[in-house]
Amino acid sequence: MAARASFIALRIAGRKADNSWLPSADPRAGPGTVRHRAITLRRCKTIPLYARLVRYGFRKHATYVWAAVAGAFTNSVFGILRAYILIALWQARPGLAGYDVTQAVTFCFITQALIGPMQLFGTGLAIPERIRSGDIALDLVRPASLLLWSLSEDLGRACYLFLVRGIPPMLLGAALFGVTHPAGPGQWLAFLVSFLAGMVASFGWRYLVSLSVCWLIDERGVGAFSLVLTILFSGMLLPLSLFPGLLGELARALPWAAMVQAPTDLYLGKAPVLETLAFQGCWAAALLAAGALGTRAIRHKVVIQGG
Amino acid sequence: MVRSYFLLAWTWTRAAMAYPASFALTTVLGLFVAGTDVAVILIIFANTTSLAGFSREETLFLYGTANLAFCLCDLFVSNVDRISQHIKAGTFDTMLIRPVSAWIQLATDRFLPTRAGRVLQAAIVLGYAISALDLGSGRLWMVPVMIATGVVIFGALWTLAGALQFVLTDAPEVTNAFTYGSGQLTQYPLAIYGRDLVRGVTYALPLAFINWQPALYVLDRDDPFGTPGFMRFLGPVAALVLALLAGSAWRLGIRHYRSTGS
Numbered sequence: 001m002a003a004r005a006s007f008i009a010l011r012i013a014g015r016k017a018d019n020s021w022l023p024s025a026d027p028r029a030g031p032g033t034v035r036h037r038a039i040t041l042r043r044c045k046t047i048p049l050y051a052r053l054v055r056y057g058f059r060k061h062a063t064y065v066w067a068a069v070a071g072a073f074t075n076s077v078f079g080i081l082r083a084y085i086l087i088a089l090w091q092a093r094p095g096l097a098g099y100d101v102t103q104a105v106t107f108c109f110i111t112q113a114l115i116g117p118m119q120l121f122g123t124g125l126a127i128p129e130r131i132r133s134g135d136i137a138l139d140l141v142r143p144a145s146l147l148l149w150s151l152s153e154d155l156g157r158a159c160y161l162f163l164v165r166g167i168p169p170m171l172l173g174a175a176l177f178g179v180t181h182p183a184g185p186g187q188w189l190a191f192l193v194s195f196l197a198g199m200v201a202s203f204g205w206r207y208l209v210s211l212s213v214c215w216l217i218d219e220r221g222v223g224a225f226s227l228v229l230t231i232l233f234s235g236m237l238l239p240l241s242l243f244p245g246l247l248g249e250l251a252r253a254l255p256w257a258a259m260v261q262a263p264t265d266l267y268l269g270k271a272p273v274l275e276t277l278a279f280q281g282c283w284a285a286a287l288l289a290a291g292a293l294g295t296r297a298i299r300h301k302v303v304i305q306g307g
Numbered sequence: 308m309v310r311s312y313f314l315l316a317w318t319w320t321r322a323a324m325a326y327p328a329s330f331a332l333t334t335v336l337g338l339f340v341a342g343t344d345v346a347v348i349l350i351i352f353a354n355t356t357s358l359a360g361f362s363r364e365e366t367l368f369l370y371g372t373a374n375l376a377f378c379l380c381d382l383f384v385s386n387v388d389r390i391s392q393h394i395k396a397g398t399f400d401t402m403l404i405r406p407v408s409a410w411i412q413l414a415t416d417r418f419l420p421t422r423a424g425r426v427l428q429a430a431i432v433l434g435y436a437i438s439a440l441d442l443g444s445g446r447l448w449m450v451p452v453m454i455a456t457g458v459v460i461f462g463a464l465w466t467l468a469g470a471l472q473f474v475l476t477d478a479p480e481v482t483n484a485f486t487y488g489s490g491q492l493t494q495y496p497l498a499i500y501g502r503d504l505v506r507g508v509t510y511a512l513p514l515a516f517i518n519w520q521p522a523l524y525v526l527d528r529d530d531p532f533g534t535p536g537f538m539r540f541l542g543p544v545a546a547l548v549l550a551l552l553a554g555s556a557w558r559l560g561i562r563h564y565r566s567t568g569s
Binding site for chain 2: 066067069070071073074077078080081084085087088089091092093096218220221224225227228231232237238242243244
């Protein structure tokens with residue numbers, strides 16, 4: 001009886017579903033051909049591929065433990081120096097920008113903690129080097145999108161650096177000066193979502209900067225330009241609310257604000273959650289869309305020399 | 308020694324000049340990157356008139372003096388901290404058998420003349436601060452002295468950082484906290500920092516003599532931490548002691564250097 005039941009179950013499972021309208025898992029086959037096997041969640045290799053790339057990105061950076069520890073040390077030292085500057089400023093102007101002294105100090109240490117994961121200095125991507133060496137041609141013929149491939153690896157990198165370079169400066173700041181933390185799980189969640197959105201926005205910007213090498217050959221000029229904009233307008237040096245007048249309004253609307261100022265404000269509970277997340281989401285989507293267009297453009301530009 | 312330094316520096320300059328457009332662009336952009344620090348000071352003083360009792364022009368004076376010394380060292384000495392890359396790649400062995408001191412070869416290694424843009428930026432800020440402060444000419448003789456002191460102290464710090472990398476080959480970035488950290492620390496009046504930190508950078512690592520102590524003399528102000536007046540003039544002594552220490556640390560590092568051999 002049990003054997004018969006399993007036979008029926010097999011028959012039912014073996015019955016061909018009508019999914020000829022779905023795209024094929026095998027790019028060489030198409031709907032209606034013999035080899036057509038429709039993409040279903042089980043056959044879709046894309047999601048596990050990118051999940052694995054996130055893990056590889058994490059592991060690649062986890063190899064260089066000492067470099068990350070040294071980075072955390074440097075970020076912490078600079079955090080202390082900057083905290084004193086902000087303390088002096090808030091002693092002269094208590095309650096400036098709606099922060100009290102402890103919140104200003106917290107701001108300083110969060111921004112130092114975000115330097116690693118948001119990769120505020122330099123692109124942190126292998127693309128410029130690969131464009132110069134010509135390896136980019138290989139990346140472009142892979143059956144996976146260059147944009148999503150790099151994004152996955154970069155998210156892995158950011159997660160690792162968040163743990164190793166993000167947490168120590170915060171702990172040191174808490175031990176030396178005292179920092180605040182989000183009031184409840186809702187605020188923590190808002191911060192984490194905002195952190196993720198900031199990472200994507202940061203990647204989108206750095207991806208565009210990296211692609212520019214394809215036209216400019218040397219990325220140092222654009223790199224330095226991007227460095228100035230990122231340092232100044234991300235909120236890494238000073239809260240953007242301190243920027244006077246029109247400059248401040250401009251700084252708060254530009255994409256760099258999504259990388260540091262927005263997550264920090266949500267951590268401190270100083271900004272409306274939904275609006276801030278929408279702001280970050282818009283910039284992340286816009287930058288990724290521009291990145292996708294850029295990828296298409298370099299696909300047309302790359303010439304593979306035979307040999 | 309000086310001749311070989313400039314010969315090597317000139318070689319790297321000619322190499323960098325091979326791409327004139329890139330050379331000009333990097334110089335100008337270096338100016339802007341350095342300008343972000345000034346922007347921060349200006350934004351802070353857009354929100355307040357005094358920081359720990361110091362006005363905007365006084366802070367810019369401190370920034371200018373410290374940064375001029377720092378950028379001169381960044382231009383002429385800072386490449387010493389690339390030593391860990393040479394140790395790892397094995398190219399440091401080649402430097403040791405050449406007839407020029409290893410320190411000079413390292414200091415001129417990839418000499419980047421484009422960093423001169425930052426020196427210019429610091430000099431402009433200092434010039435503005437001096438003219439805006441309307442300082443009496445009787446005390447201005449201290450300005451070149453303090454810049455020379457600062458160059459020696461920062462140079463000694465970079466040499467120490469290089470010497471440390473014989474030990475810290477895996478994590479050379481640790482020394483950035485001391486070299487670039489010192490550059491950042493001295494940009495602001497030390498009055499904003501905690502008393503213990505200031506004691507540390509006065510008596511242990513003499514960063515206070517780069518610009519803080521002599522600047523108190525030039526600006527004719529009392530030290531908020533109450534150090535006696537004669538300390539304003541101890542800068543050259545502190546610089547000399549630190550330079551000697553750094554020199555012996557460097558020699559010790561080279562003497563104990565063991566090539567990986569292969």
